[in-house]
Each structure stands twice: as C-alpha cells, then as structure tokens.
Amino acid sequence: MDAIRQARVAFYLTGSRPVAELEPVEGLHFGPALLARYRDLGSLRHDFPAVLLAGAEAAVGVRPLSGLIDDALKEVAHGEAGERISQHALRFETLLRRAVAGGARGSLRALWTETARQAGADEDEQLRDSLDRIIDAFDVDGELADCDAELPPQLFSHVWQQIQHEKARRLASSVARLVHRVSNILRADFARSTEGRSADSLKASIGGVDAEAIDFDAMSRVLRRTANRTTITEERRRRLEQLASALQSYDFEPQAFRFTSCSRALAAWRERFPMLIDVARAIAMAELEIAGDYREDRHDAFFADYGADGLSPEDISMFADYLVCVNAATMDAQEQAALMEILSSGLPIKILVQTDDILEDALQGSARRGFGRSAPHFANMAVGLTDVYVLQATASHLLSCTGRIADGIAYPGTALFSVFSGATGFSADLPPYMVAAAAVESRAFPVFSYDPSAGADLASRFSVASNPQPEGDWPLHEFSYEDEERRKVSASIAFTFVDFAALDERYARHLARVPHAQWDDAMIPVGEALEAQTEDPPDRVPCLLMVDRQDQLQKVLVDEKLLREARRCREAWHSLQELGGIHNSYAEQVLAEERQARRPGPPQEGEAPPEAVPEAAVPATGEGAAVEAEPEPEPSPDEAYIETPRCTTCNECTEINDKMFAYNDNRQAYIADLDAGTYAQMVEAAESCQVSIIHPGKPRDPDEPGLEELVERAEPFL
Amino acid sequence: MAAAASHCLLRLYEERHELEDYQSGVPRWCTGCGDNAILAAVQRLCRDEQLRPEKTVFVSGIGCSSRFPHYMKTYGFHGIHGRALPVAEGIRMARKDLHVFVNTGDGDCCSIGAAHWVHAIRYNMNMTVFLHDNQIYGLTKMQVSPTSPKGLRSNTTPRGAFLEAMQPLTVTLGVQNVSFVAQAVDWIPELLYDIVSAAYKHRGFSFIRIVQRCPEWLPNLFEPWLHDPERVRLLHHEDGLEVSPTLARVYRNQEHHDPSDIDRAREIASCIDPIPVGILYRNPEVPCYEDLRETDHLRTNEFIKSGLEAEFDKFTVWPSA
The missing domain is CATH 3.40.50.970 (Thiamin diphosphate (ThDP)-binding fold, Pyr/PP domains)
Incomplete structure (x- = not known):
C-alpha cells in the first residue's frame, strides 16, 4: 500500500490528517456539490418570505410572497403592459426577498411601499405604475416572515390564533343561542303569570300608539279568568336563571392562553378547569331544558357530579386550546x-x-x-x-x-x-x-x-410522504459538471447525512480535502460506501463531492465516525419508513411466504387436484338480476289463514268480528280466535277483504246452517 | 360539542314509544279505505324510528286524506285547501328540530295547491310528503280530480272526463332541485312501509305518490292491478329498495333501477301500466332551502324590532319640522 493510500485509510479510521497527503477543509467554505446551485437563495423563488395573512381563514392563513405575486400577475399582467409589469414584479420580488433576509420586518404593504421607494419607484413612472397595479391586486395583507429562528413561534401563533378566533366565535354564538332560548322560556312563563297578565304588562306589550283604544283592565280580567294559567315551578325558574348567568360567565381571551413554559401552561389549565366544568354543565343542562327534556329526578344527581372525573373530549373541544x-x-x-x-x-x-x-x-x-x-x-x-x-x-x-x-x-x-x-x-x-x-x-x-x-x-x-423520495434510503439527484477538458460529466449522487453534517463548521475535522492530482478510483461516493459492508482495512474510502466558492469541484474524504453517524441516521429513517408502510418488514415477510407458497411445484403423491367450483354454486350477482324467490311451504287449503304481511289495515274483517280477527303490532290482521265466530263470518270477511288475503279453509262445525252455500262461496278464496 | 353529551343523556332516559302511543281516535274513513294502510305504515315508522310525539308534526290540507293529523297522537295542523305545503315549510323554517310530514290528496296537491307543490319541490325543504292519490274527490262525494283517468264518469263529468290524467311523478321529476321521488300502492303494505321509511330517511323534500283505492266511489278502478301481480313493476336496487324473497315470489315483474338515474326515472314515471312501485329518484346532494338560509342571527326582540322599524321607516311620512 503506497503512502497516499495509507494516509487515506488512516484518516478514515482515526480521523487524523497527515498534512502532507491530505488537507484540512476548515475555512475553505466548501459546500455539498448538490447545493451549489442554491447558493444565492435571494434570487431563487421559494416559499419565503411568507405572508401571515391577517383575518384570513385558517386553512390558507399563510401564503408565500411568490404565490401572491403570481396570483396578482394573473389578474393584472395583460395587454401591452403585461410583459413590463411581470418583469418589474419579479425583479421587485427579489428585492423584497433580499430585504426580508436582511432583517426588514413589517406588513406586506408597508414593506412594499418602503422597498419601492428605495428602488426608485418615485422617479421611475413605469416602475411605480407596475408596482401600484400589483399591490392593488392584492386583496390581503399580513406580516412578512422569513425562514429563521423566529419563524416557528410566529407561524404557529398565527395559525393558532386564527383557529381560536373561529372557535370563540362559534362558542359565543352557541352560548348566545342558549341564553336566548332559556330567556324565552322565562319570558313565556312571565306572560302566563298573574303579573304578566296585569293591565300594566298588557299595555306595555301592545306599545304606545293604540294604547288608549283598548281597555287593558278588562282584557286582564278576561285573560286571568280564561287563559292557560300553568306556569313553571319555582325550582325550574331558579335553575333557568342560574343557567343564563353561568352561560354568560365564560370569558374567551385567546391571547391569555399562550405560554412559553409547559409547567405554567399546566398550572393555568388546572386553575381554570373548574370554570370550564361550570360552563360545560350549563350548556348541557340548557340543551336539555330547551328540548323540554330536563327531568329533575334523573338529571339533578347527574349534574351535581358533572365533571368530577374530567370533561369529555367533546366538551373540552368547545373551549380555547x-x-x-x-x-x-x-x-x-x-x-x-x-x-x-x-x-x-x-x-x-x-x-x-x-x-x-x-x-x-x-x-x-x-x-x-x-x-x-x-x-x-x-x-x-x-x-x-x-x-x-x-x-x-x-x-x-x-x-x-x-x-x-x-x-x-x-x-x-x-x-x-x-x-x-x-x-x-x-x-x-x-x-x-x-x-x-x-x-x-x-x-x-x-x-x-x-x-x-x-x-x-x-x-x-x-x-412520511412529504419527504423527498420517501421510498429510498437517500434521495438521489443528477449532478452535472465540466471536467478539465470541458466535457460534461453527469452522475447520480445521493444526498446523505454526511452532506448535511458537512454544512456544519464543527464537523470539518471529520473531512479532509484530497488534492486534485491524487483523485483515483479508490475514492467512492459516500452513498456507495454506506451501502457497502465495512471492511478492515478498507480498500476504498468514502469521499464527498463538494464545491468551493469559485465553483470548483472538490473531493473530500470522510472519516469512519461520520460514516457511522450516517448509518445511525439511516437506521432511524428505516424505522420511520416502516411506520409509514414503506419496506414494512412484516408485509415483506408475508409477501415472501406467499410467493414461496404460490411457486408451482410437482404435485405431491396422493394430493388431489383442486376441484372446479360447480357453476351453480356461484351466486348470480349480475346487474339487473331479478330478486329470486325463496321456496315457502304452501299452507293447507283446509285451514283458515290470513296473509298478514299483505294486510292493508282496512278494517273490513275487524268490523265483521273483532274477536275472530285482530291486528298485530304492525296493525295488520291475523286470525286471533277461530272459535270466536262462525264460518259464515269467515266467508263474509274473505269476500269483503279488499286485497283478498283471507282464506276461510274448510268449515269446522258440520252443523252450521247453510253450510253448503257457504262452502261454495268460500271456494274462490281457498 | 356539549350537545353530544346531552343527547347521550336523552337516550339514556328516553321512554320507548309503542304503536298505540301514536294512535289517536278511530279513523272516520270508510271501511276498506286505502288511507288506513298509509296510517298503519306511518304509525309503524314512528314507532320503529322512535320519533318523539312532541317532536313530530303532521300537516294537511283539505280532503279525506287530510284528516290524517287527527289520527296521529303528535302535533298536527289541519290547514286550508291546497296550503299544506306552505304551512309545513313555515314550520320547518322555524323549528328545524321537528320531524315534518305532509298529507295531501290529489285534489289538494295537484289542483288547488299545484303552485305550492311545484315550488315546494324546488325549495327542497326537509320533510316527507305523502300524496294520497285515489284519483277522485271523495269527501265531497265523487267529483273528477286532476289525476282521474280519462273517461271517468263522475258527478262533474257525467259523460266521462275529457282530459288525460295528470301524472304527479312526471311533474315532480320535471322540477329543478327534485331530490326524492317514489311511488307506492296501498295494497302492498310491506313495500309501502319500506318506501315511507326510505323517504323519511332522505334529507330533503321526499315525495311519495301513493296509489290508493277508494272503495266507496271507485270500488273497481284498481281491481285488475290488485289481482294481477304482473301489472305491478317493482323497482329494486342496492341503493334503493331491496325486495324481500317472499314478495319476489308474488311480484315477478321487476326492474333493476338505479335511483340516481333521473332520465330513466322520468321514463318510468310516465308508465301507467304496469304501475311502477319503488324509489324512482334520489339525490342527497341537493341543498335544503332551510340550510341555505341558515343565519347566525338570533331572532331576539331587538333584532326583530330593528328590522321592522327599518321597513316601516321606508314608508313613514315624517311631519315637516
């Protein structure tokens, strides 16, 4: 192994850089190659700055500035001036984005005006015209926010506040309805009372215009004597008055429920909880009272203990979060x-x-x-x-x-x-x-x-669907660059945890720059290295493609510790993938077993081939198929019976003999007692039946007079 | 919301209502009248759905069928001729918590009340409407009605009715916003009940035309249909009525009809013989007028007074200063 390779392996294993062969990356401002094109974020249209829309519905309470400008352009960038307005708008959007990134804050309209002034809109008439048209097309306004440490609390508070306002409005309207209905009960009760029917009350209820035309004393005397005097009990009146007062005691102040400490929030919740119980109880009681369903013997005890074991989620969800x-x-x-x-x-x-x-x-x-x-x-x-x-x-x-x-x-x-x-x-x-x-x-x-x-x-x-390429270990991206001979080279590279760590200055010591002259095939991309099994000592070492400030491609070695961290990161991602149903190990296991089971093999000895399902066993479910009748035992024509389900409740038979014929729970006729009437009545009922469902059967009493004629009349109904 | 909790409480303590709890008095209809079958089916529905009598209201106009509210132990409004629907609409608008039913006859609905009928369909307010169609004015002793068949001899048409009968189903299906149309016959109680039940469960204006016998004035009008099951065509569908096997044994003339198909529904509606029975059309998506007019405004005394004052002020002649 030559010295260079020895140095690389040593760095990979230990993280120490032999100065002669490998260079430190600290202070070189290298960035992952895949991020090179995003270096100047200010010129790129993206989600930020965002506008926290004031007074908008919660579902769309935040919009990217670029989205708002696009919408405005659709509206105003037409005709001759269209191209000019679009260009001004997009250039101005970049200025605004840079201003916000530079720390400028305020409402969209305020910042728009200020930035326009700085951009020279006062002197450039066309620019001013374009910007005025755009801002006139905005039908919204709101604070501008950039993606920084302040954004999360700002955005969450904004969305939370909008939802709380809507909740407060709903609850206030529901409470107002209940108070109104409860008050109506009390008012109706007053109108029925002696006091309510006094001449003065009657006069007050008519109004002033025609007051002299009516003798209210006489009216009062008549009403007191004749009209319904039922009033509600004293206990109920007291209860209704208390309900109206309890309902109005809830004070909805969304701003009061925002905290910067979990323990303080918990303490505040506990302090406020008894009041919530009172209001929830009052709402439930008022609903019952309004429906006329409050029963003191049943409900008093229930409401006395209301909320002792906490409130139901439905109750709690009425109040502020x-x-x-x-x-x-x-x-x-x-x-x-x-x-x-x-x-x-x-x-x-x-x-x-x-x-x-x-x-x-x-x-x-x-x-x-x-x-x-x-x-x-x-x-x-x-x-x-x-x-x-x-x-x-x-x-x-x-x-x-x-x-x-x-x-x-x-x-x-x-x-x-x-x-x-x-x-x-x-x-x-x-x-x-x-x-x-x-x-x-x-x-x-x-x-x-x-x-x-x-x-x-x-x-x-x-x-986990919002992640890039969620089915893969790492997202893969195409990366193109020119080599020394100006030829275009493309490669598919994974963006891994190592790329992310390489953005952090503290991780620079896990990286080492390889001089261009020493690049060779023994340096493999991190994505590939992460997939390979670890060898000891490794033949090839992982390297990261990075780009310096002059847009020159650099290759940077990565040490084993960082690679180990990337593997940990991948493990954590795998467990999330499984939760999200991607590469789920149970599902894959079942799939493998199923595939194994379905693999065709030679039939085992003694194993019968699968039997074909007889056609008749398949239920006919085709569209338009008529409903098939079920075979039903035919009743004997000798016995009297009624096809009860077909009875139309016309009262013909019950009028003839209501002991012999009666109605069941569905008010349809059946033979209640055959002995309660004569065969003659049975035949008459069969003849009168509108839908011919009474079947008289054979006579039971052979001595009944006129039997021969009756049997003949009964014949069509057997 | 807390309403859920109180509803649970209600269910916990609710009393069970039996069929007798909905019966009030002995119907004065003629023996054998088809109204009895409708009354039995509706009382059965009330019991099965456990409708609370004090939360249920039957509204009617004038005619034999319009005596219906008297025989229900619920709230009732025996209104004036042809105006059952506007009354019911007013009730529905003011009291959305009530179950609203309307009983109207072929004269009440299709003649004097026809204008209200057409607009009630368009308003699509949540109520169940029974058109008791016996094709004759019975209460006033046999005069021709809009649905009487051509040629029918009556006290007003001694030489036979000159006009073709009106088809209430085709009229209903021709109006915008129609949302539920069904047809039943009083002599198949099982289907009558199923249709009444489906109509009640539909949210919107549920219109059921019930072909009904009048044994007093037209005793033989429906005899051929009554005794020949082939002349009744049952409409069945997974999203409509499911016909029981017992019924299927008798009524073999069936059609698989999708209630969302309005074109086919209109074709079926214009068929007189065989009589189609079942759900012709159902569209749960049509909005109800009372929902469209829903407002957060509480009708407090102050609100009503200020509205009235504003109206009066438009016509007030102020004395000059």
Missing part, C-alpha cells in the same frame, strides 16, 4: 417532566418544541444540553402515546405543512410539533432555510405526521 412555544435548548428537567405530563394527559394543549441544533449531541465530548439530537426521538416517542397529534418538520417545510399544523391545533387533544429551525449558528453564511431543507433532504430531520383522528390504523394516521 393552549399554545406552548418552547425551545429544546432551554428546557430543564422540570420542564421536560411537565411536557411529559401534558403529552400523557390528553389535554387540549398544543406544544411547539423548537430545536435549533440537531448535531450538537452527535459531537464527541460535547456537554449535552437540552434535547440536542434527541429531539427527533422525542417526537417518535410521542407517536407511541397513540393519542397525541404529532408533526415533525423543519422551518423550510412549514409552509407546505400549514394544513397539518391547523389540523393539529384543531385536534381535540394534545398536539406536539417538533420543528428544526435551521438556525444552528455553525453554518457560516448559509441561510437557515438551506440548513433546514438539507436536514429534511439528508434524513437528519425527516418530516412526518401522526394524526390519531385520521383513522384506526397506522396506515391512515402516519405519513
């Missing part, structure tokens, strides 16, 4: 315990756990603080609790998850949102959006959701 925004790095043991308590409680508390650094824990010798890399595992654990809504996502993907964020907040139980912001502080000048997006791409922080309300099984509840 609590929102807790915490940062994983600042959570101490007490906070973690409170978080666990909330997660297992089922309370309508929605927790956003934000992680800014997911690589910290993986570093050797780092003092562990907070969750670090364990944050993803924490979200996995919450899935295990089965009734917690879980969403894991990075800040870069939050906009595409807005629907699921709203679902989680509207879910009638606890929800955990685990979000990686990408603002690690260790990625040089790379924007947090790129770091966050790379975390999803590299499976370091996959996006997944678990919605317990979506169905009974994992297949309906769990989804």
